[in-house]
Amino acid sequence: MQDLIRKVQVIPYRKTSSLEILMLKTIPKRGGFWQCITGKVEASEELKDAALRELAEETGIKSANLGHLSDPVYEFEYEKNGKKFKETVFAVEVMGNPRVDLEHNVYPEHVKHEWMSPEEALRLPMFDSQKSSIKAFLDNFRPER
Numbered sequence: 001m002q003d004l005i006r007k008v009q010v011i012p013y014r015k016t017s018s019l020e021i022l023m024l025k026t027i028p029k030r031g032g033f034w035q036c037i038t039g040k041v042e043a044s045e046e047l048k049d050a051a052l053r054e055l056a057e058e059t060g061i062k063s064a065n066l067g068h069l070s071d072p073v074y075e076f077e078y079e080k081n082g083k084k085f086k087e088t089v090f091a092v093e094v095m096g097n098p099r100v101d102l103e104h105n106v107y108p109e110h111v112k113h114e115w116m117s118p119e120e121a122l123r124l125p126m127f128d129s130q131k132s133s134i135k136a137f138l139d140n141f142r143p144e145r
Helices: 047-059 128-140
Strands: 004-015 019-026 037-040 066-069 074-080 083-094 110-116
Touching: 004 047, 004 128, 019 047, 037 047, 047 066, 047 083, 074 128, 083 128
Parallel strands: 004 083
Antiparallel strands: 004 019, 004 037, 019 110, 066 083, 074 083
């Protein structure tokens, strides 16, 4: 039996006059589509630790700028290139307006970022799994107002 490769997805959100989530546009080589933060879980790493690490690596947003990190809001499995993956989705509150830094990632993946309503995000070109994650965030996770 093939081992499951664990991944995390992170939906950063902030509460301004309305609820906004952070979306990232991938580089053309990776399809030029929009997504939340995603990445592999390292060996012996806890899922929540992986979520915070991926957020910092891909956006430069550090834990000092974070509020509540949710329990998993959604989870799904898929196969790609003969490998099986299990992805766990978290939501994390971003406090204030920290600088989003896409340029210093060791493996540059994104060319643009934008804070927007979840409803706006759902209209962007993205994988169905990303849309399902955002919908689950809206259905299952209610940020305190």
